[in-house]
Amino acid sequence: MDHLDALESQSIYIFREAFNRFDRLAMLWSLGKDSNVMIWLAKKAFFGHMPFPSLFCDTGKKFPEMYDFRDRYAAEWGLNLILRDCPPIEEIDPTLPPAARSAARKTEALKRAIAEFDFQAVIAGIRRDEEPTRAKERVFSPRGTDANWNFKDQPPEFWDQYKTDFAPGTHVRIHPILHWTELDIWRYIRREGIPVVPLYYTRNGKRYRSLGDMDITHPVASEAATIDEIIAELEQTSVPERSGRAMDSETEDAFERLRTAGYM
Amino acid sequence: MSDKTQDATQGAVPLTIVIVGHVDHGKSTLVGRLIHDTGSMPDGKLAAIKAMSEKRGMPFEWAFLLDAFQAERDQGITIDTTQIRFRTQTRPYLIIDAPGHKEFLKNMITGAAAASAALLVIDAVDGVQEQSRRHGYLLHLLGIRQVTVVVNKMDLAGYGAERFAEVEGDIRRYLGSIGVTPAFVVPVSAREGDNIASRSAAMPWYTGPTVTEALDRCTMPPSVDELPLRLPVQDVYKFDQRRIIAGRIESGRLRVGDTLLFSPSNKTARVASIEAWGAAAPVTQVSAGQSVGITLDEQIFVERGQIVSHVESAPFETNVFRARLFWLGHAPLTRGRQYKMKLATGEFPVEVQQVESVIDVADLSAGDTAAVERNDVAEIVLRCRSMLAVDEFIANPRTGRFVLVEGYDIVGGGIISMDGYPDQRGQRTVVSTNIHAVESRVSMEDHWLKNHHKSGVIWLTGLSGAGKTTLALALEHELHRRGYQVYVLDGDNIRHGLSADLGFSPDDRAENIRRVGEVSKLFAQAGVIVVTAFISPYRADRDHVREIAGELFHEVYVKADVATCESRDPKGLYKKARAGEIKDFTGISAPYEAPEAADLVIDTSDQSIDQSVAMLLDYVGTRFTMDTKQAAKG
Ligand SMILES: Nc1nc2c(ncn2[C@@H]2O[C@H](COP(=O)(O)OP(=O)(O)OP(=O)(O)O)[C@@H](O)[C@H]2O)c(=O)[nH]1
Ligand SMILES: [Mg+2]
Secondary structure, eight states, X not given: OOXXXXXXXXXXXXXXXXXXXXXXXXXXXXXXXXXXHHHHHHHHHTTTOOOSOEEEEEOSOSOHHHHHHHHHHHHHTTOOEEEEEOOOGGGSOTTSOHHHHHHHHHHHHHHHHHHHHTOSEEEOOOOGGGOTTGGGOOSEEEEOTTSOOOGGGOOOOBTTBOOOOOOTTOEEEEOTTTTOOHXXXXXXXXXXXXXXXXXXXXXXXXXXXXXXXXXXXXXXXXXXXXXXXHHHHHHHOOSOGGGGBGGGSSSTTHHHHHHHTTOO | OGGGSOOTTTTOOOEEEEEEESTTSSXXXXXXXXXXXXXXXXXXXXXXXXXXXXXXXXXXXXXXXXXXXXXXXXXXXXXXXXXXXEEOSSOEEEEEEOOOSGGGHXXXXXXXXXXXXXXXXXXXXXXXXXXXXXXXXXXXXXXXXXXXXXXXXXXXXXXXHHHHHHHHHHHHHHHHHTTOOOSOEEEOXXXXXXXXXXXXXXXXXOOSOOHHHHHHTSOOOOOOXXXXXXXXXXXXXXXXXXXXXXXXXXXXXEETXXXXXXXXXXXXXXXXXXXXXXXXXXXXXXXXXOEEEEEESXXXXXXXXXEEEEGGGOOEEEEEEEEEEEEOOSSOBOTTOEEEEEETTEEEEEEEEEEEEEEETTTTEEEOTTOBOTTOEEEEEEEEEEEEEEOOXXXXXXXXXXXXXXXXEEEEEEEEEOTTOOOOHHHHHHHHHHHHHHHOSOOHHHHHXXXXXXXXXXXXXXXXXXXXXXXXXXXXXXXXXXXXXXEXXXXXXXHTTTTTTOOSSHHHHHHHHHHHHHHHHHHHHTTOEEEEEOOOOOHHHXXXXXXXXXXXXXXXXXXXXXXXXXXXXXXXXXXXXXXXXXXXXXXXXXXXXXXXXXXXXXXXXXXOHHHHHHHHHHHHHHHSOOOEEETTOO
């Protein structure tokens, strides 16, 4: 087994644990490269099937290419897609810095969907190498009754024995690709031929490394026009992946605040 | 940067290293420095760390690279473990930074359990401390054999060879006493970058490897492909026509056509196919580490938790074993306590039969065996009602370890030894072969598959008037309505036929219960859920039935005190007993021995019949379902 095989196998194991342990389960689909890889892994885990719904929380501010991608692949992959709109910015904690406040709309939409469908578990495609608080996440990460993350007292998690017992009213976030890096993701996309939104490829000397809302996501300078070129670029660069995501760095604690309040 | 260039190791699996040691000895600083000195620091990070440090009025704090939470930075302490990737010229690494504070031992174990090698960091001035020893011990228990000691903060010890030798001696003595020989002991200053990725000019007396050189000399964990096959069943899918058994191969190999043994059910079947979505060519062989799906040539009963092996190299079968345990629970572990055990993909109720010793790992002294307290290590004996398939940890770590769950939480982990306990597979195989000869070729599990539920004996015991017959009949009705195969045995249909020759002497009573037990077992083997309603006041009699029916036996205590039953007295029996008209009446003039460890207790004195039936249905729902997921979901 090479490294990609090992990563894939671990993710499949996590997906199967999630599906076995929880009846009311959904996967977040953000249309980005990571969540497409997740769908691919789920199909491998379940032999071509997607046995739980995919949830898309629409901020209304995604790039047009992303909406096109969603409509095409939701059909092609046979997803049971749940679409929910995010609430307006006025309903979000005004003490958050502007980009974080904007991003928190997604948390709110997610919480409402969890309540609406009574989901016990939500699968999210975060990775440890994206951001330092995500680096401290558990694979099965319990959330309190208000979807909050109590990072000061995370459960022990070892030997692939995950926390699967929960008090009523709480839920769990499950992170099947937590152990992958950006480079792993692209190498896997290349190996498997997984489709991605074209915004990842260069246009006028710039490309997106991470896709979010149009107004708080910026492209990075890049000439990479193919997956091979993206991989070659990532093997050399020391620019962090999320440097184009304004919400991460407005203040030192902005992202921590977002995440402890239930952001992915 | 050269270390990031594409090279031959691009597709290599990273070596996982955990950094452990006492609080504040400089673990996170070491990792921060390692990332920086190997050129793996992202752009802008140094400036960000500088700003964070200045904001807090501190000199540059390398630990802030990993200590991401405000609470960690403000208090200068690592709360939770972090994983970070980097690479040297030789290979890629996954570095796991663990917290040193005793309060966060669960997080240290979370980090350390995933590692193949460890760096044990010791402060040169502070020397070997409690968590240095505890972490050293736990590394050993977790099976991590490659340990390098890093003596840090040598700048504060004047870079002196003498102090280094003292600390080295102390830690070597301790590790030696638990059977660990460190690969290297490296003097460093994490903060100043001495002997991290480059040789220190300040310590010319040291000629051994730097930290990165020591890492590069670790070996990758040996392949487990050559060990006997172990495939814990994770799930059984029926999304379409195929019935796919899914799981991850923990060790060994599996090929199409292999005859597989399922433990503990002791059934065999052959691999018909290996299923893979999107595979270019049919897969004919899979090996350790792969998450796979297989189909069988025969529809035998398979469920999550069973362990698949080859026939000639099966795991142990036992219901009792010895374990070395680390305890993380807030409430102490004591003899007689019951927990849920998770072993591979299985979940089993277990009871602590014995606490043999408690080890204070800080000084290796023996502790009081009355209670295993948080952060203790103990040798215990665990017993399970049902048979388990296990391996000894030394033979196969992945199926030789388990965790215990109390309430909603994982409260401990342990490794298995079968020292002093025989494999019980031999005895069982003989028995089941005999049964086979007279039992025809349709097995009990075949009935289960057909009925879509398991079978068994739900043995209601309790005083006259406690509600046994009422509940038995109500349960039968409800289960029947839901499509279950169910039958009630009670005094009337037995006493009038099968036991018509028996009276009410103690011997006759015992014989009656024996017959009921045997008949129940036959029903259960035919796939039926049997509900019995007998007072069955004597523990010995019920234990006898338990012996007859084995794992099929479910003891349910229908509880109501004598006063309650007497006030109900539907048949006027209590009145007669009080009047002396009935001799040896249970509860009045004859004893009732309540169950000590019933599978379910239903207190009918303060709840409605509906509530009691709901409890029974719930029990059947969890204990008699087949763990097979249908495609209908989602
Ligand atoms: N002088 C000196 N100080 C150091 C050195 N290494 C670490 N320190 C300091 O020691 C303190 C603790 O360092 P950390 O890296 O946070 O220690 P730790 O072992 O990760 O602590 P926990 O994770 O909380 O157990 C910090 O203030 C560091 O700056 C060193 O080599 N020399
Ligand atoms: Mg630390």
